[in-house]
Amino acid sequence: MPTDDLPIITTPDGSRTALSARYGEAYGSRHGAATQARHVFVEGTGTQEHPAPRVLEVGFGLGVNFRATVADAARRGAPLAYVAWEFDPAPVEVLREVAGADMPAVWAALLARWPDTAPSAPVHVEAGGVAVTVHFADVLEAALPQDWATALYLDGFSPTRNPEVWTPDFVARLAGALAPGGMIATYSAAGHVRRALEAAGLRVERRPGAPGKRECLRAIRVA
Secondary structure, eight states: OOGGGSOEEEOTTSOEEEBOTTTSSBSSOTTOHHHHIIIIIITTTTGGGOSSOEEEEEOOTTSHHHHHHHHHHHHHTOOEEEEEEOSSOOOHHHHHHHHTTOOOHHHHHHHHTOOSSOOOSOEEEEETTEEEEEEOSOGGGOOOOSSOEEEEEEOOSOTTTOGGGGSHHHHHHHHHHEEEEEEEEESOOOHHHHHHHHHTTOEEEEEEOSTTOSEEEEEEOOO
């Protein structure tokens, strides 16, 4: 897929995202992609305070959340385990252009193994205290790790564009992937998303949203 098919967007905080041709909306916030990654996902799940975070991400996208999490772990010297699903991987040229000069060792290693054609096997790399696995498969059919994640980033495209990852049945499966005390974070504050999280037995909290959003949600597995 040529880069021209995924127009690059520079957001107000200087970070970049791109427009998805499949879903017709940007991968990350047009109001600040890196700011959203830090506020909604890293800080929203308490990952910036965890001594050894284990993150599960639904929607790896352009790796903005991953790079924000890696940067935080590197700053603290914390080991990081990261597992993500991405059904429709962007071309490696787009990932490089969006990241710019932000090239930690694990990101460079991941891009070196990023598939050029339709992938079937996951990619796993370890570098700089980070172990990351990206599955190129439909997360709706995946065998998710149980009782594992200290943080879960629910970052699919919006419920109107990609409704399958926001259903009560799937959200209940995500809840089962959380370790006790683990948190799910999402940029969406839609009522049906909140109700799905509550129906999964999680304690849901509203938080101030990142720029461009009034609110976002996090949900905690209390036991």
